[in-house]
Amino acid sequence: MKARILYYGRLLVSSFLLFVAVVTVLFFLLELAPGDPVQALVGDVPLSDEFRERIVASYGLDKSVWERYAIYLGNVLTGDLGYSFATNREPVLDLIASRIGNTLALAVPSFLLSTLGGVVLGSIAARTRRRWLDSGISGSAVGLFSVPNFWLGMLLILVFAVWLDWLPTQGKSPYGQSGISLEYMVLPVITMATSELAYKIRIMRSSMIESLGQDFIDTARSKGLSSSRILWNHAMPNALLPMVTVSGYSLGFVLAGSVLVERVYGWPGMGLLFVEAIERKNNMVVLGIVIVLTFTIIIVNIVTDVVYGLVDPRLRDRFAPKKKELVA
Known part of the structure; x- marks a missing residue:
């Protein structure tokens, strides 16, 4: 203790x-x-x-x-x-407080989508290693990770808003209405989640491949367990440990990346406020947003370290009190 x-x-x-x-x-x-x-x-x-x-x-x-x-x-x-x-x-704190809710409305779904998608797709890629499904998932991940957020955002607007006319292009709700409309969130959330999803797929694939090569997996196979049960019940808990750290750090990258995404989609969040403050040379707002982002990232990193210490048995054993040896 x-x-x-x-x-x-x-x-x-x-x-x-x-x-x-x-x-x-x-x-x-x-x-x-x-x-x-x-x-x-x-x-x-x-x-x-x-x-x-x-x-x-x-x-x-x-x-x-x-x-x-x-x-x-x-x-x-x-x-x-x-x-x-x-x-x-x-x-400045009031200005940031009025916008941070809109930013979190995009950041939280993007974080959840990229994390869950990364775990599932990375595990599937590891399970089908060196087959066509693994090649397709891994190749797509490398390609998507290389695409800048602002370019992907403009491409999605061109395809789904201009050509197909399925989704809106700017703002968070129809003109004259308050609140956030779901259809206005679709493209920004996909844009923010894409690069993090691609990165997490690669991390999860490598972690799952390492987990599947451990001795306890051979023991599970010798007991006659099915491949799906070995993957999800035995290999998954061990493979998720690196994802805890990666997911915690990625939330900071999602928040920081919201600057360009909110600019592209005209989303009235903290990122758009940051760009507007730079354009108007409103230095106190720029400094305030950087300080708030720094504070948020530090808090997320602290929580990540605490959670990792709770889920990793090696750290739990390190903190556990040592038992006194009995003297005969």
């Missing part, structure tokens, strides 16, 4: 230090940016002398760089990501 607490304590400390390091790099990149620091904060917005003085006072720009860094880090750690001057000083 003590070893487990010590391990997770180190994990939390290292994750916190990583987050502080990212915030530090972002701060000094903003400091090193050429031009007027006040203008860099507010973006492409005209400034009066009175407004400039207020900005200098509120952000402590008259202080030394280390004092400003301490103030900036303290604000971030307390959830204050600054204000968006391009939208009437609306808090």
Whole structure:
């Protein structure tokens, strides 16, 4: 128990230090940016002398760089990501909170689709190794992994929205309606899931092939068990261990990849907000989104490590208390 607490304590400390390091790099990149620091904060917005003085006072720009860094880090750690001057000083955290739900509406189905599809198709490819089905699945995975998300999104729009007129092209619901309509999610979800699906198929195939070559599989065959039962009941639990780590990390890639996908489909999520903030030079929003994504990825990685420690028997044995030997 003590070893487990010590391990997770180190994990939390290292994750916190990583987050502080990212915030530090972002701060000094903003400091090193050429031009007027006040203008860099507010973006492409005209400034009066009175407004400039207020900005200098509120952000402590008259202080030394280390004092400003301490103030900036303290604000971030307390959830204050600054204000968006391009939208009437609306808090950056409020802007992100209003969009992150739309991003998760695409990211979560994409993550589930790519993970479940990767497990099933990767297992089938491993089971039919060196046959035509394995070649088709593996070849398709390599091809899909090489296709950029934005190009695939435009191709799907051309085929299913323009030529076939089956699905809409932009937005999350018909004009004048609120909420999210299912038909508007189909193409963005497929686009976001494709590259991760291809990657997970390759990982699952390799892991399943390794699992099928273990000694306990030969024991199961000697007992007369069917091939499907050996695959799903015996080889699968062992082959899923690498997928736990891969799936956890892939959620961060899905969130980061939403930037281009939301731009292509005009989906009003955090990715589209990020692109709009770059175009309008709204630096505080850009920094805020990067910080939120960093925090989210770190939390996902912590959860992944915890789950892996629970499902991997080798780690459970390492944390288990050692039994005292009986002395005769």
